[in-house]
Amino acid sequence: MNFKTFLVFVTAFISIARLYAQEIPSGGSIADNVNYYEPQFEEPCENAFSYKAPPFILQRDGRLERSLRVAALTANPISNLHQAVLAQVQGNSAFANAFADLSVTGQRAMTNFRVLHYAGKLNEEEVLESLAKDPASAAYSLEQLRTAASKLINRAYKVANVLPYGGSLERRGLGWIATSGEDDQPYRPVNVPSTEYPQYDMDVTVGELKVHTRYMIAESFKAPDAAPLGNGRILPQPLRPRLSENSKVLIFVHGMDSRLEEAMDIFKAMKDIAETTGENWTIISMDLPSSGYATKVDHRMVSSLNALGNPRGFPPGFDAHGKHTVPVLDFMENFVVEFVNTLDAKLDNSLKSKIAAVMGGSLGGNLTFRLGRRHDLPWLKNVVTWSPASIWDSLADGMDIFKQIGVATAWKRAGGDADNLRESNRRRHEFFDQAFGGAINIGLINLVPAQPDQWWRTNWACFKSSRQLAKIDRYEIYNRKFRLWHWRLAAEQLIFSQQTPPDRRTPLYMDNHIRMLLACGTRDDFNFTNICSSTRKTAELMTQTPGRAIIIKDTGHSIHNERPRYFAGEIIKFLSH
DSSP, rough: HHHHHHHHHHHHHHHHHHHHHHHOOOOGGGGGGGGEEOSSSOOOOOOOOOOOOTTTOOOOOSOOOOOHHHHHHHHHHHHHHHHHHHHTTTTTTHHHHHHHHHHTHHHHHHHHHHHHTTTTTOOOHHHHHTTOGGGGGSSSSSSHHHHHHHHHHHHHHHHHHHHGTSHHHHHHHHHOOOOOOOTBBBSSSSOOOSSSOOOEEEEETTTTTTEEEEEEETTTOOOOOOOSSSOOOOOOOOOOOOOOEEEEEEEOOTTOOGGGGGGGHHHHHHHHHHHHOOEEEEEEEEOOTTTTTTOOOOGGGGGOOOGGEEEEETTTEETTTTTTOOHHHHHHHHHHHHHHHHEEEEETTTTTEEEEEEEEEEEEHHHHHHTTTOSSSSTTOOEOOOOOOSSOTTSSSSSSSHHHHHHHHHIIIIIIIIGGSSOHHHHHHHHHHHHHHHOOETTEEEEOOGGGGSSSSSSTHHHHHHHHHHHHHHHHHOHHHHHHHHHHHHHHHHHOOOOOOOOOOOGGGGGGGGGEEEEETTOOOOTTTOHHHHHHHHHOOTTTBBBEEETTTTSSSSSHSSSSHHHHHHHHHHHHH
């Protein structure tokens, strides 16, 4: 047994021992049960990875080379395979594979690929017929063209079949795969880590808006499905969701701009504990609207941006008109509810009775905190909330113009400044510079770190690789709607507060009646938001909410990544009591 394996074993053992040895008060409010935990050692973590593109395929800003972007935009599989064959016979196999990939990696391209497949028109003859009209093919023999066409059609089918199994060895064998989210949004993770558990698709309707989303069901005692083998020219069929009778379900709500795979660290830790306790802990995680591989929604379809308020000219700042109006946050909360309703119907009304909790951190913590106030969800018995956004006092209230300028800036980037509604070559660069840079400095003093530097503590072993992957994640799915949604959601989370809004006399958190496990890490305390300090102070005042709070020392924003085994033990303990 090597040291890493030994450390994993010891950590899991301690989590299980704590589960049975430590008493939790059977009643009482969160205010009565605020606990502090000091980690004794670091938990092992795996550095995130992504596939690297061959030389000359990508531009400096992470976009595909121009001819490949044109191919992605057309979303025409025969045309793309035509270009792939020419690249192959000209000796450029990297571009050949990329053109073939673009036949199946985008949503529109894959839809067209399916139509051609079932019409019997995805074969060498169709591609050769297209090539016959292109003078560039005249320099090559029919045998050369046919051999290349066979190889690249097989490549396209292989890619189509392994993308739903992104964690498989078959996927790794294909290496980097071309996709262009700005031109044709991908429907599954392509060059970033993907769950090995089954991925399903579902339409969720919220009000008059329909969101197509992706979700997974990961059970402790059910092994992931294997990827299909061979090079057969078949297409993956939609999977029908199934849920074991003994499942203890947690609905996982990911953070801002993240995706369902965020749940994997905590699931693996719960699975380790389940192997000893015999409980089938199951996580169902979905891509939220405009995140991951779900529909990218135009936020103006939810409401006008002016519903939030307006920037002021003098004194500079933001006027929220004496209230916290946050239509997109309301939409996201209702999406989680409608997701559960829709999936419950798909599972023959067997889901809701198995739900042990809804859980999430950051944006997910904000939404679970809000859900804990609802009275129309009889199936919701517990919420697990960590590092909740909007736990702070609203940045739109009061007289602090620096805080209000932050709200006004996000509002303008969301389209309040009409120039931001247009996409241009520089917009993508601006977005990543603002979202992944954007540190606030006064001289040599760092007032506020860049956003990604607040997501994990910087001395965590997997900090650098996780930060890098977060950027690559967004490279893959970036488009104009994603950019505008990001800033709209940022503005609303800065405006909204779990504290006391200006049009109310009592704090919102006093209405939280659903049993709650509330947690934060002491390294998650930065100017203006001060998430852990605000969480601790709020917990000490939550006299009307049953549950407990944990303040975890030397831990950052993403508790479920930094200390998954410890946190999984606390969650199971909380839910099992």
